[in-house]
Amino acid sequence: MLAEAPIPDERLRLIFVCCHPALAPESRAALSLKVVCGLSTARLARAFLVGEGAMLQRITRAKAKIAGAGVPFEIPARAAWPERLGAVLATLEIAFAQVYEDAALAGDAADFATEVLRLSGLLAELVPDDPEVLALAALVRFAEARRPARLDDDGAMVPVSDQDVRQWDAAMIAQGARLLDRAAGLKKTGPYQMLAAIHGAHLSRRETGETPWAVIVALYDGLLAMRPGAVTAVNRAVAVGAAQGPAAGLAALAAAPADLRLQGWLPWQAARAWLCEQAGDAEAARAALDAALALTPPPAERLFLEGARRRLG
C-alpha cells in the first residue's frame, strides 16, 4: 500500500477529521456522528447514555475547540491514522447500533445499514493489519446477514435465537467469517473481536441447531473485562438467563451497573420483561413491558413487545 494513499471516500475522510486527537475522547465519535451522519443531539444522548444537556455541551465544546484552536479540517496524513482509529471505529459502531436496534429499518437512520457495511469494509481494506478494524467489519456483516430473518410475517421483531436460519444471508456470513479469521490470525484480541465472536456464536445455530448460550456468556465475560459497560452487562444478563435460568439472569441484571438512566433505556426494560416472564413473575414482566412500550420503540420492536404483553394478559 502507498504510504500516503488518500482515504478514497468523502464520508470516511470526514469521520477521520472529526476524530482529531486534540478533541476530547468522549467528543470525537459524537461529533463525527453529528457532523457526518447528521444524528440529532437527542439521539446521540441516547446512544451514549448521557443526558441531552451533557451531549450538547460535548458537541459545542468540540466545535469551539475546532474553531478556536485552529484544528484543520483536512485529511490527516497516514501517519496520523492510528491515533484516530479508535474513535473512527467507535463512530461506526454507534452508527451501526442505531440501525441494529431498529429491526425493520423504519427509523431515520435506515440508510446507515448499507453505509456502515460499506464504510467498515472500506476501512478493513485501508487498514488490513488491524484486527479490531477487521473484527468490526465482520461484526457488521454477521449482524446484517440476519436482517431478513429479524421480522415475522406481521412485521414484528424476532429475537436472534428464534430466527429462521434459512433466511440468513450465507454469503455475507462467509464474508464476515473470513474477516474474523484474518483478525484472529493477527493474534491480538480486542472488544470488537469479542463482539463479532458473540454474533458468530449465535450464527453457529445454523450448523448445530442450538444456540451455545454458555459460550456466549463466557464471551460476554471476556468483553466486560476488556470494556465494562451498561449495554454489555444487560446483554450478558439475557445470555445468563438463557444459559442458567431466569433467576441467574435477573441476578446478573441487578448486578449490572446501577445506572438510573438504564431504567429509561429500552433494552434494559425488554431484558427485564423477558427474564421476569421466564421466572413466572407475570406482574413484573407486565410492568417492564409497559415501561418499554412507553419508551416509543421502533415499529418492529413495538409489535414484538405488544405480542409479549398480550401473552401475559
Added chain:
Amino acid sequence: MQYMFLIYEPEAAYADAGEAALMEIVGKHMALSATMREQKVLLGGDGLQGVETATTVVTGEDGGQSLHDGPFAETREQLGGYYLVEVADLDAALHWARQVPVVPGGKVEVRPVMIY
C-alpha cells in the same frame, strides 16, 4: 495562526539530572530553535529561571494588591519556558510541539494566541 508552547516540567528532574543531561536538553532546544527559525515559524521563546526566583502579584477581590514569594500555584510541574510560533493550523503547531525536548513527565501545552 500564532501558538504559544508552554513547557511544564518537574523542576526536581533538572536538579537531579546532572550537568551532562542538562546540557543535552539545552542543545536540543538550540537545534529545534534553529530549525524553526530556518522554517520561518519561530517568533520567540525562552527558558525561565527556576520557581525559587518567581514573585507573584496577587490582586484581591477588593482590587488591592499584594506580593507573594513563589509561583502562583505549588504544583509538581512548573512553567519552565515557552516558544511562540506562527503556523497554518493546530496540526502544524503540534508537529513542532512534539519536538520540544522535555524530561520524562514533561508536558507541552499548545495554546492559540489571541490576536487583537
